[in-house]
Amino acid sequence: MRPVAVVGAGPYGLSTAAHLRARGLPVRVFGDPMVSWRDHMPEGMLLKSTPAASSLDCPQPGHTLADYCDAAGIRRLVTDEDIIPVETFIAYGQWFQRKLVPGLERVRVVSVERARGSGGFELKLDSGEAFEARAVVVATGLSGLAHLPPELAGPASGALGPAAPVSHVYEHHDLGRFSGKELIVVGAGQSALETAALAAEAGAQVRVVSRGRGRVAFGAPPWEQPRLRPESPFGRAWSLWALSYHADPYRFLPDPVRHHLVRRVLGPLGAWWLRDRFEGKVQVKEVQRVVSTDVSDGAPVLKVLTHGGRTEHLTADHVIAATGYRVDISAMDFLSPTLHTHLTTTRGTPCLGPGYVSSLPGLYFTGLPAASSYGPVMRFVCGTQFASPRLAKHLAAAHG
Numbered sequence: 294m295r296p297v298a299v300v301g302a303g304p305y306g307l308s309t310a311a312h313l314r315a316r317g318l319p320v321r322v323f324g325d326p327m328v329s330w331r332d333h334m335p336e337g338m339l340l341k342s343t344p345a346a347s348s349l350d351c352p353q354p355g356h357t358l359a360d361y362c363d364a365a366g367i368r369r370l371v372t373d374e375d376i377i378p379v380e381t382f383i384a385y386g387q388w389f390q391r392k393l394v395p396g397l398e399r400v401r402v403v404s405v406e407r408a409r410g411s412g413g414f415e416l417k418l419d420s421g422e423a424f425e426a427r428a429v430v431v432a433t434g435l436s437g438l439a440h441l442p443p444e445l446a447g448p449a450s451g452a453l454g455p456a457a458p459v460s461h462v463y464e465h466h467d468l469g470r471f472s473g474k475e476l477i478v479v480g481a482g483q484s485a486l487e488t489a490a491l492a493a494e495a496g497a498q499v500r501v502v503s504r505g506r507g508r509v510a511f512g513a514p515p516w517e518q519p520r521l522r523p524e525s526p527f528g529r530a531w532s533l534w535a536l537s538y539h540a541d542p543y544r545f546l547p548d549p550v551r552h553h554l555v556r557r558v559l560g561p562l563g564a565w566w567l568r569d570r571f572e573g574k575v576q577v578k579e580v581q582r583v584v585s586t587d588v589s590d591g592a593p594v595l596k597v598l599t600h601g602g603r604t605e606h607l608t609a610d611h612v613i614a615a616t617g618y619r620v621d622i623s624a625m626d627f628l629s630p631t632l633h634t635h636l637t638t639t640r641g642t643p644c645l646g647p648g649y650v651s652s653l654p655g656l657y658f659t660g661l662p663a664a665s666s667y668g669p670v671m672r673f674v675c676g677t678q679f680a681s682p683r684l685a686k687h688l689a690a691a692h693g
């Protein structure tokens with residue numbers, strides 16, 4: 294019996310697999326469980342999302358983050374004031390995987406192609422195996438989507454990577470390497486601000502370079518959230534409530550509106566608990582924009598345009614670009630050229646129909662690549678609650 298293939302073993306792949314298995318479908322799941330969290334986020338990081346918004350959705354009871362805390366014998370993380378260490382979240386994901394996705398295969402999918410005649414897909418793995426799947430779910434998350442703007446990725450930057458003059462924040466786990474060094478972090482989102490605070494705590498001298506004025510800001514603590522607005526996983530606001538619990542109509546919004554909301558809703562803002570660790574410990578340099586990046590004696594030099602219209606050169610031992618992730622399915626090189634040709638896309642993202650199916654029947658996308666169709670909630674773990682049951686239901690009906 295041909296299985297369903299789930300490509301990815303982060304929160305979305307694991308949650309989708311749990312739902313498909315609960316429907317009795319044969320499933321093969323591929324990937325390195327929780328690797329984005331384990332290797333591509335800083336050691337010592339704390340989650341910005343609250344415990345209520347940090348469980349992997351599944352139909353089997355007893356698998357929430359709080360259930361994991363009970364099973365592991367650690368303090369229950371449940372209220373909005375409980376902050377989740379990344380190490381706890383990784384352990385939770387791995388526990389979820391062992392319990393609900395036991396047959397996970399730690400191999401990479403190197404190609405997905407339409408199977409001839411059968412309506413399914415042919416997959417090749419880096420183990421050398423090839424097999425046919427009735428349907429494929431792409432849940433490859435952040436992998437390959439780190440975005441480095443041209444002014445930081447200029448040819449003068451040379452090779453990228455943690456040891457090069459400029460790197461993307463995705464390439465870092467151990468910020469202790471910057472102890473005693475001067476570091477520039479470009480960006481003003483949670484990832485930039487927390488990376489800066491952690492590096493400063495590790496003994497680096499850190500400057501955050503932020504575009505625009507007043508961009509470095511922190512959210513209100515839970516006890517200061519407005520009471521008269523509905524609760525959502527992201528705080529109290531009507532817009533967040535609608536986007537979190539009623540994401541179905543999102544894909545009917547006009548194209549520019551959908552892309553704008555994905556970028557802007559829940560945009561750059563530090564977590565409420567980060568303020569005290571950041572202010573006074575990290576310098577902030579507000580600029581109109583970064584013009585270009587050069588390298589002098591192996592060290593990066595950022596050319597910036599100040600708000601006064603002057604050009605300045607900022608130097609450091611290293612620059613980390615915390616400049617986010619951009620979905621571009623052309624970067625998903627495991628999808629064959631034929632699939633790329635036949636997929637309907639908008640601004641590099643797949644156009645999805647009901648149940649997260651792409652324009653190619655049997656090929657589904659979930660997580661970040663689904664955000665332009667189902668909204669900003671898909672950028673976060675709590676989006677599994679919305680996506681996974683819908684995707685599994687659609688897939689079971691069409692291919693069960």
Ligand SMILES: Cc1cc2nc3c(=O)[nH]c(=O)nc-3n(C[C@H](O)[C@H](O)[C@H](O)COP(=O)(O)OP(=O)(O)OC[C@H]3O[C@@H](n4cnc5c(N)ncnc54)[C@H](O)[C@@H]3O)c2cc1C
Binds near residue numbers: 302306323324335671
């Ligand atoms: C610094 C940072 C902090 C964040 N903090 C939060 C937070 O506090 N709360 C929150 O809700 N969200 C947070 N996010 C967003 C969060 O990372 C995503 O919501 C979540 O990881 C998406 O899960 P995913 O399963 O889609 O992808 P990922 O977690 O990125 O997992 C991708 C999976 O795909 C696999 N894979 C990739 N390519 C292949 C292939 N060819 N073959 C087989 N497997 C493959 C990988 O091995 C991996 O298992 C944060 C993101 C960042 C960058």
